[in-house]
Amino acid sequence: xxxxxxxxxxxxxxxxxxxxxxxxxxxxxxxxxxxxxxxxxxxxxxxxxxxxxxxxxxxxxxxxxxxxxxxxxxxxxxxxxxxxxxxxxxxxxxxxxxxxxxxxxxxxxxxxxxxxxxxxxxxxxxxxxxxxxxxxxxxxxxxxxxxxxxxxxxxxxxxxxxxxxxxxxxxxxxxxxxxxxxxxxxxxxxxxxxxxxxxxxxxxxxxxxxxxxxxxxxxxxxxxxxxxxxxxxxxxxxxxxxxxxxxxxxxxxxxxxxxxxxxxxxxxxxxxxxxxxxxxxxxxxxxxx
Numbered sequence: 001x002x003x004x005x006x007x008x009x010x011x012x013x014x015x016x017x018x019x020x021x022x023x024x025x026x027x028x029x030x031x032x033x034x035x036x037x038x039x040x041x042x043x044x045x046x047x048x049x050x051x052x053x054x055x056x057x058x059x060x061x062x063x064x065x066x067x068x069x070x071x072x073x074x075x076x077x078x079x080x081x082x083x084x085x086x087x088x089x090x091x092x093x094x095x096x097x098x099x100x101x102x103x104x105x106x107x108x109x110x111x112x113x114x115x116x117x118x119x120x121x122x123x124x125x126x127x128x129x130x131x132x133x134x135x136x137x138x139x140x141x142x143x144x145x146x147x148x149x150x151x152x153x154x155x156x157x158x159x160x161x162x163x164x165x166x167x168x169x170x171x172x173x174x175x176x177x178x179x180x181x182x183x184x185x186x187x188x189x190x191x192x193x194x195x196x197x198x199x200x201x202x203x204x205x206x207x208x209x210x211x212x213x214x215x216x217x218x219x220x221x222x223x224x225x226x227x228x229x230x231x232x233x234x235x236x237x238x239x240x241x242x243x244x245x246x247x248x249x250x251x252x253x254x255x256x257x258x259x260x261x262x263x264x265x266x267x268x269x270x271x272x273x274x275x276x277x278x279x280x281x282x283x284x285x286x287x288x289x
Contacts (some may be wrong), residue, residue, distance in 0.1 A: 004126045005126075008126070011121045011126040011130075012118050012121040012122050014121075015117040015118050015120065015121035015134060016114045016115075016117060016118045016121075017114075018117060018134070019110075019113040019114035019115070019116065019117030019118065019134075020084040020085065020110050020111075020113065020114045021084060022113055022117075022138055023084055023109050023110030023111070023112065023113030023114060023141075024082065024084045024106075024110055026109060026113060026138060026141055026142050026145075027106050027109055027110070028063055028068070029063060029142050029146075030109070030142055030145045030146055030149070032061070032062070032063055033063070033142075033146065033154055033156065033157075034146060034149070034150045034152060034154070035061065036061060036062060036063075037152075037154060037156075039061060068082065070095040070097060070098060070100065070102075071100075072095060072098050072100035073095060073097050073098035073100065075095065075096075075097035075098065078096075081096055084107070084110040084114075085107045085110050085111060088102060088104075088106060088107040089107070109141070109145065112141065113137075113138065113141055116137045116141065116269070117134050117137065119273070120133050120134050120137060120273065121134070123273050123274075124273070128173050129168075129173055129174065129175065132164075132168055132173060132174070133272055133273075135164075136161070136164075136165075136222060136269075136272065137269055139157055139160075139161045140265040140266075140268060140269055141265075142157055143157055143158065143215065143261055143265055144261065144262040144265045144266070147211070147259045147261035147262055148259055148262060151209070151259050152209075152211065153209065153211025153212065153214065153215050153261045154211070155211075155214065158211060158214040158215050158217075158218050159214060159218075161215075161218040161221075161222075162185060162214065162217050162218035162221045163221075164221075165181060165185075165218060165220075165221030165222035166178070166181050166182065166185065166221045168222075169181035169182075169221070174222070176222070176223065176224040177224070180224035180225055180226065181220070181221045181222075181224055182221075183220075183224075183225040184219075184220025184221055184222075184223060184224045184225040184226075184227075184228060185217045185218075185220045185221045186217075186220070187220055187225045187228055188213075188216035188217040188218070188219055188220030188221075188225075188228055189213045189214065189216065189217035189220075191216065191228070191232070192208065192212055192213045192216050193213050195207070195208075196208055196213070208260055211261060212260050212261060212264060215261055215264050215265070215268075216228070216231070216232075216264060219231055219264065219267075219268040219271070222268070222272060223268065223271050223272060223275065226279075227271045227275040227276070227279065230267070230271055230275050230278065230279050231264065231267040231268055231271050231275075232267075234266075234267040234270065234271070235260070235263035235264045235266065235267035236263075238263050238266060238267070239258075239260055239263035242263070243258055
């Protein structure tokens, strides 16, 4: 008999603490990964087109180096000032050195990650699959905020997420069969790819990015093809509502670029926990099936 079976409440507690710690790391990923990609693009451009001149980026820049610094005074952030949520509260949202304001988004992402991890632990029993769903949630959080900031869904996250879903099905860890996962991957990519080209042929405009195709393919690998209609409908509904609200607030004309990735991520996370009962309820209540 394991410790978690004797004290089942430990799993949500561990998940919350783990979520807080990972949330701090996700803040780093959300900020640094797009910069790393831009640097690599410039390096590739310089390599293939040397006449454009050397790239300006110098020094090591990755997820671990250089150390985190205050964006205002460049003072290194000590370990004690980097404790999730607590340090921000103790410092009253200010840099210890220059007293400049530190965005409340950092503790918000840490809290969000902890809440989502705890929710998974409350609704799924402790198992390899529930741990995988927690990691799946972390990836979706990173993708959501990167897409909000840069309108970009990095292959460095979407593609490993897709292969992880297929691998879990292959190993029998996922409740989704390998056949359904493979079909879900293909259907997820091809459905949005087809929609993209149909829209482009009709209007001459690009309605979405290729990152959205890859994210829905990854969701198909984790959820199977059966839940993809739920993901598409749920994300479209929430996206439409949020888009209308944002246009009203900004008095926009509807021509501004619109990030769809966050709504796909939200729908995918809801679907992996409650998608099947929600879909069954809808089919029974509204379609009588």
